Amino acid sequence: xxxxxxxxxxxxxxxxxxxxxxxxxxxxxxxxxxxxxxxxxxxxxxxxxxxxxxxxxxxxxxxxxxxxxxxxxxxxxxxxxxxxxxxxxxxxxxxxxxxxxxxxxxxxxxxxxxxxxxxxxxxxxxxxxxxxxxxxxxxxxxxxxxxxxxxxxxxxxxxxxxxxxxxxxxxxxxxxxxxxxxxxxxxxxxxxxxxxxxxxxxxxxxxxxxxxxxxxxxxxxxxxxxxxxxxxxxxxxxxxxxxxxxxxxxxxx
Amino acid sequence: xxxxxxxxxxxxxxxxxxxxxxxxxxxxxxxxxxxxxxxxxxxxxxxxxxxxxxxxxxxxxxxxxxxxxxxxxxxxxxxxxxxxxxxxxxxxxxxxxxxxxxxxxxxxxxxxxxxxxxxxxxxxxxxxxxxxxxxxxxxxxxxxxxxxxxxxxxxxxxxxxxxxxxxxxxxxxxxxxxxxxxxxxxxxxxxxxxxxxxxxxxxxxxxxxxxxxxxxxxxxxxxxxxxxxxxxxxxxxxxxxxxx
Numbered sequence: 001x002x003x004x005x006x007x008x009x010x011x012x013x014x015x016x017x018x019x020x021x022x023x024x025x026x027x028x029x030x031x032x033x034x035x036x037x038x039x040x041x042x043x044x045x046x047x048x049x050x051x052x053x054x055x056x057x058x059x060x061x062x063x064x065x066x067x068x069x070x071x072x073x074x075x076x077x078x079x080x081x082x083x084x085x086x087x088x089x090x091x092x093x094x095x096x097x098x099x100x101x102x103x104x105x106x107x108x109x110x111x112x113x114x115x116x117x118x119x120x121x122x123x124x125x126x127x128x129x130x131x132x133x134x135x136x137x138x139x140x141x142x143x144x145x146x147x148x149x150x151x152x153x154x155x156x157x158x159x160x161x162x163x164x165x166x167x168x169x170x171x172x173x174x175x176x177x178x179x180x181x182x183x184x185x186x187x188x189x190x191x192x193x194x195x196x197x198x199x200x201x202x203x204x205x206x207x208x209x210x211x212x213x214x215x216x217x218x219x220x221x222x223x224x225x226x227x228x229x230x231x232x233x234x235x236x237x238x239x240x241x242x243x244x245x246x247x248x249x250x251x252x253x
Numbered sequence: 254x255x256x257x258x259x260x261x262x263x264x265x266x267x268x269x270x271x272x273x274x275x276x277x278x279x280x281x282x283x284x285x286x287x288x289x290x291x292x293x294x295x296x297x298x299x300x301x302x303x304x305x306x307x308x309x310x311x312x313x314x315x316x317x318x319x320x321x322x323x324x325x326x327x328x329x330x331x332x333x334x335x336x337x338x339x340x341x342x343x344x345x346x347x348x349x350x351x352x353x354x355x356x357x358x359x360x361x362x363x364x365x366x367x368x369x370x371x372x373x374x375x376x377x378x379x380x381x382x383x384x385x386x387x388x389x390x391x392x393x394x395x396x397x398x399x400x401x402x403x404x405x406x407x408x409x410x411x412x413x414x415x416x417x418x419x420x421x422x423x424x425x426x427x428x429x430x431x432x433x434x435x436x437x438x439x440x441x442x443x444x445x446x447x448x449x450x451x452x453x454x455x456x457x458x459x460x461x462x463x464x465x466x467x468x469x470x471x472x473x474x475x476x477x478x479x480x481x482x483x484x485x486x487x488x489x490x491x492x493x494x495x496x497x
Contacts, residue, residue: 040316042358047312054309171304179297208305217308218352 002097005089009071009101018067022109025063029055030116049121050213053131056113057211060139061167064109065146068102069159072150091248095147099241102143110136117216127215133226134210137233141205142167144240152247166204173201174208205236284327290338293345300349311349318342319359331367339364340375347383357383361397370406377401381415389424396431403438413438429467433474440479449479 013019030052037048075081085094114132118124145166149159169176176197185191209224210232294301303309318339322329346356360376367373377398384395396419403412416434419427430437433455439448452475460468476491485491 036316039320040312040355041319041363043353043355046353046355047316050308050312054303054306058304168304171306172301173305175298175300175305182297208300211306212308213303213306213312214308214350 002089002093002100005084005094005097006101006104008084009098010104012071013067013101013105016067016071018063018105019108022060022063022112025059026056026112026116029059030120034120045121046217049117049216052120053113053117053211053213053216056116057135057138060106060109060113060135061142062164064102064106064139064143065160065163065167067105068143068146069150069163070156072098072147073154073156073159076154092245095241095245095248099144099147099237099244102147103140103237106139106143107136110139121216125219127218127220130220130224130226130229131211131213131215134212134229137229138207138210141207141233141236141240144237144244148240148244148247151244167207170204170207172208173204173206177201203239205232285324287322287324287327287329289333290321290335290342292338293341296345296348299345307349311346311353314342314346314349315355315359318346318356319363331364332369332372334364334367334372336364336367336372336375340379343376343379344382347379351383351386357391357394357397361394361401365397365401365405373401373406377406377411377415381418384415385418385422387423389422389427392419392422392424392427392431395419395422396434399434399438403441409438409442413442429463429470432467433471436479437474445479449475452479 033051033055034048036051037044037046040047081094085091089097110132113135114128117128117131142163146159146163149162149166150156153159153162180194180197185194210229212220212224214220293299299314300307300310302313303311322334343356343360357380360379364376365373367376380394380398380401384391384393384398395415399412399415399419402408402415406412413435416438419431420433420435422431433452436448436451436455439445439451452471456468456471456475463471472490476485476488480488480491
């Protein structure tokens with residue numbers, strides 16, 4: 001039953017023309033980035049690589065989030081979820097199957113981004129490998145976050161906005177923490193805000209440490225390794241899926 | 254008598270079409286006002302442009318700086334730019350990516366062509382700061398600072414100051430002319446005796462570590478640029494290397 005659920009979701013992605021849309025978006029994003037890169041007076045390839053990779057990263061997350069949130073909300077509203085849960089499938093199997101299917105799409109988009117970068121600059125260094133790995137992991141994290149918000153929030157627009165807000169926060173987390181460390185607030189309100197922010201940052205993944213476009217030009221620093229990326233992906237996806245399961249188990253249909 | 258029925262939606266459409274045409278007539282010649290170089294953000298916030306990706310922010314800012322002032326079909330002359338603010342942008346960019354040559358190149362060969370040489374001071378200071386790095390990899394930007402200070406700004410003391418920094422860089426990549434830039438600057442300032450002494454001492458103390466072409470370059474410079482013909486004739490090393 002689990003595999004059939006995965007197949008059901010993947011067929012849903014095909015039916016929604018997600019892959020076709022993503023191909024078109026990737027072509028547009030790559031063309032735009034190559035155009036901007038070619039206008040630089042020096043280091044044109046580096047510009048094209050950085051703009052393409054940075055834009056593909058955001059485009060991939062946007063496509064995933066929009067598809068997953070709207071697909072899930074439609075499934076709830078058309079009673080598909082209730083029907084599926086009336087079949088011999090546990091709630092854990094349901095969550096894992098949906099998460100597995102969304103993660104497969106996330107991996108596919110990450111791999112496609114890597115192939116596009118290879119087409120622009122046919123070299124595959126350790127930095128390229130680390131970038132592709134981290135984009136795949138980031139896509140998986142964001143797919144599961146979109147799944148979580150789509151299950152928790154009843155409005156599709158609110159789900160998309162919450163997921164994208166979360167993404168921006170995760171991408172900016174390093175910088176925001178840096179600002180807190182650099183500035184010293186002595187007043188009560190400022191210090192309280194800092195503590196609150198530090199607590200919030202505990203459950204926000206450090207996406208700013210992943211998918212850095214500088215890895216495509218210079219060797220990556222030894223601080224960020226494949227182990228860290230995989231560990232962060234595993235730990236955070238586990239947290240989100242647990243939250244999804246907790247929510248689904250409490251839900252009355 | 255039957256009343257004439259007016260379609261209100263058509264009336265609204267025509268009214269707003271006319272209003273649009275009126276606005277177009279008034280503003281068609283107006284271009285967005287250029288406020289000169291915008292202030293550079295503090296380095297703590299600069300990565301926000303790339304959503305936390307410093308390289309993406311560096312490239313985005315870089316392209317913005319390259320195309321600054323060329324918008325709305327209007328191209329501003331380089332002398333209109335605020336070079337102090339521009340220099341702060343360059344230093345910010347240096348913190349985002351200290352390895353790229355893009356911004357030093359833009360500063361040297363694009364903004365360095367400004368029509369008013371006095372505007373070059375902030376650029377020269379920036380190039381010197383980038384060029385003085387301990388690893389010596391950026392020596393060419395320091396050489397560019399010397400060039401701009403000497404030939405564009407005609408500030409020979411400033412050129413000599415940067416030339417001395419250039420000559421003192423510890424880098425194997427440094428060519429002979431850059432290694433002897435302080436002597437060359439002294440020579441063109443007219444301080445031939447000082448230039449001669451520095452080059453001669455360098456030749457005597459560093460000869461073992463120098464490549465043959467570097468030694469030949471230095472001797473050639475001493476004999477043809479620093480010494481006059483009669484002085485060169487008195488030096489044995491000038492006649493020895495004449496045929497080489």
